[in-house]
Amino acid sequence: MSEPAPERSFEELQRELEDVVARLERGDVAVDDAIALFRRGEELYRACVERLRSAELRIEELTPPGPDA
């Protein structure tokens, strides 16, 4: 699964997806651009779904610093 950018948050991905949809809905794009946008939208959609799907809650333990540690 190719993620657009692994560092990006779900929110950023979802926001970009909404932007892509909005631009396509506005309709003032050339055919070639529309196709590129659609592909991008699909990619973002898959990235979002993938983020939601990861099954197990991941738990990381941080050891506290400080004098009592």
Next chain:
Amino acid sequence: MKVEGVLHGERTVYSVSAFNRGVSIFLRRLPTVWIEGEVTELRRNPAWANVFLTLKDPVTAATLGVTIPRRAFDRLELGLDEGETVHVAGRAELYEARGALGLRATTIERVGLGGHLLALEQLKRRLAAEGLFEPGRKRPLPRVPRAVGILTGADAAARGDLVTTIGRRFPAAKVVVCETRVQGRGAPQAIVAALGRLGEHPEIDVVVLARGGGSFEDLLPFSDEAVVRAVAASRVPVVSAVGHEQDTPLCDLAADERAPTPTAAGALVVPDARELGAAVEACRRRLELAVRALVTRDEARLARLRDRLRGAPQLLLERRRGALDHAGARLQALSPLATLGRGYAIVRAEGVAVREASAVAPGERLEIELSVGALGARVEDVHA
């Protein structure tokens, strides 16, 4: 036990040890009492069986030495500092080796919840005046954090509730747990340090302070000035889930959100994955619809273009034909044949049109072309 003296004539004389012993035994008859004083010297050494402290009367400055078994002291987890006012339960005791009177304590309680409350109220007012609790400072929580930082004590219930709620609502979440000392001595520093650690974590977008219910004293570290400031200064938004609903530690006021329970905090920090999934699916449907609409629109545009393109040669041809007809008419007008039609004739001698009479001689043969047919003729006279 008997304290024996030695007779010196009429006096009974006691040794120092015997005297101390005697007084010591006598003192044991005194009941256990509560004594209030200010802690001035506190000496605790893990190698010692007892903890030593000195109680001072704040009015007269009279002092009293206190000993308490180290294990009993540690169990109290008081985080006691010098200068604090305490109630000590104990009995008088003589330290026989030095004849020093002291108090053998069984327990110590910090007094002055009233004092604490007052100090807390003052701190609250001071921090409020600084604007630390301003609603305008509150940051919105991220809708979908990359990771949730959890600061918790060895409090299995609070941690468990929080982690379970997060896992149920948003299974793809990541939590980073920092377990630290949250009550007693050193707790404020430990909490500040743990907040710092969580704040440094690159993925953490929100931190939850998860601390179950506890006594007023237990929750005091969450009202510590350093902790409150650290919460306000946190790089990421902080949700305070400290104590029960009725408790309002100052960190609640400095936090960006307050949750009455760890479970409620869990619902605040992660979204419901099912709702989010539905939103994403809706987005995809809109994406498809939008593209389909665009394609349909472009198809219609293309069809119109195609029709115009197909129509074009026909139009061109018609236009050309018009031009041709016009040219034909003009050509027709210029044709000598048309002139002949009106009764004129062309006279040629040896194929060359004759324009002047002098160009031919009598007897020469001529070709006369008429509108219809031609004549052969000979020249009779020439009138030049």
